[in-house]
Amino acid sequence: MPPTFSLLILGDEILSGKRADKHLAKTIELLSARGLMLSQAHYAGDDPERITALLRQAFAAARERGEVMFSCGGIGATPDDHTRQCAARALGVDLVLHPQAKALIIERMHDVAREQGIEADVNRPENQHRLNMGVFPAGASIIPNPYNKIPGFTCEAGTGAVHFLPGFPVMAWPMMEGLLDTRYKPYHGQGAVLEKSVIVIGGMEATLTPLMQAIEAAHPGVKVFSLPSVDHAEYGRHIELGVKGAQAAVDCAYPELLAGLLPFGLQLGPELVR
Numbered sequence: 616m617p618p619t620f621s622l623l624i625l626g627d628e629i630l631s632g633k634r635a636d637k638h639l640a641k642t643i644e645l646l647s648a649r650g651l652m653l654s655q656a657h658y659a660g661d662d663p664e665r666i667t668a669l670l671r672q673a674f675a676a677a678r679e680r681g682e683v684m685f686s687c688g689g690i691g692a693t694p695d696d697h698t699r700q701c702a703a704r705a706l707g708v709d710l711v712l713h714p715q716a717k718a719l720i721i722e723r724m725h726d727v728a729r730e731q732g733i734e735a736d737v738n739r740p741e742n743q744h745r746l747n748m749g750v751f752p753a754g755a756s757i758i759p760n761p762y763n764k765i766p767g768f769t770c771e772a773g774t775g776a777v778h779f780l781p782g783f784p785v786m787a788w789p790m791m792e793g794l795l796d797t798r799y800k801p802y803h804g805q806g807a808v809l810e811k812s813v814i815v816i817g818g819m820e821a822t823l824t825p826l827m828q829a830i831e832a833a834h835p836g837v838k839v840f841s842l843p844s845v846d847h848a849e850y851g852r853h854i855e856l857g858v859k860g861a862q863a864a865v866d867c868a869y870p871e872l873l874a875g876l877l878p879f880g881l882q883l884g885p886e887l888v889r
Contacts, residue, residue, distance in 0.1 A: 617802035618683045618775060620646060621676075622656040623669060625688035625698060626782055630660045637784050638687045642791065649795055650804035654682075661689065663697045663704075670705035670777065677775025683799075684775075685791055688782030690767060692747035698779060702770055703752040715757050716749030716766050723764045759793060762786045811869040812840070812857025814884030815876065816850050823856065826875040834868040836860050850884055857887070 622642050628634040636658070643653050659665050666689070676682040689698030703710045721735075724742050728735035736742065751757075751768040758767035758778060767780045767790055778794055780787040815823070820841050827839040837860040845852050856876075858868045876883065 617651055617799070617806040618681050619654045619676075620651060621654055621673070621682060621684045623673065623684055623686040624656065624658050625661070625666060625686065627660040627695070629658060629688075638787065641784065641788055642685060645788070645792055645795060646806075649799075650807035651795070651799070651802060652806050652808055661695045661697060663701055666697055666701040667704050670702055673777050674705055674770070674772040677771075677777060678773035681774035684777045685794075686777055686779045687787050688780075690748070690779050690781055692744060692750075699751060699768075702755075702777070702779065706752050706770060706772075708753040710750050711753050712746060713749050713751045713755060713757060713766075713768070716751065716768070717746060719757070719764045719766055720746055720749050726764070758790050760786055761789050761793075807862075808859050809862045809865045810840075810857055810859040810887070810889040811865055812855050812887045812889075813873065813876070814850055814887075815854045815856050816882040816884055817852060818854045818856070818879070818881050820854060822879065823854070823876075826872070827856075830858065830868055830872050830875065833871065834858075834860075834864055837864045837868045839868075839872070853884065855887070 622639060624636055624638050626634070629636050639656055642656075646653055657669060659669055670686075673682070673684040673686075677684070686698060689696045699710065721737055724737060724745065725735045748765055752770055755768040755770050758769055758780065760766050760781070762785055765781075767778065769776050769778050778791075780790050820843055823841070827841065830839050831837060837858050839858050840856075842855040843853075844850070844855070847853055856872070858865050858872055860868070
């Protein structure tokens, strides 16, 4: 079975509305393209205590159930970046300068200096400060960053892990793709979920609930969902009623759902497959 994937999005700028989050939709897209799915997502501001608490929960889930979390944001070296410190605190380990991260950051210094036509001076105070971006919890491994070489990092916990990525989409998304296409490639396609549904015009959820419960009871592993709408331009008040799960299970459950709707004499609209 594939691991359970979750997402943590950090930054006051997201919660204040100064920046619109793009990570949630993209993470769902990247997982779905590989037959995987996101189980949950969390948002938090730049509050070290809250971040530490969330990461403690993530590491516990990784150890106990092999869960995987992608964390986006807060791994820089400015005063409002707390993620590296919070990860170390949550794990109960020290922060150390990762040698490979150090080498990559110095390489980036030389790249930038070369672009400016000057020689890089690693000992300059600002460059020494930049090395803090390679200070990770002890035992962490790096995540390559194809955009500017400044790596993210992974902290293992049991059979699961938390992967720490930058907040910048242009960096975070290729790094996430790299992990999905290497470390998690063996799981591609194993978390695919099929949805089949029908538009039930004028239906009431309370009336249809016993049918939904009966379908779930008869088909373990299948989830019945009901998405009501009261002001749709074409269908007016209606319910999108369906089932989701593995294809074989859905192929068995969906005809029973349709058959169960017949005694209600409701008008049915289009059927949808996702």
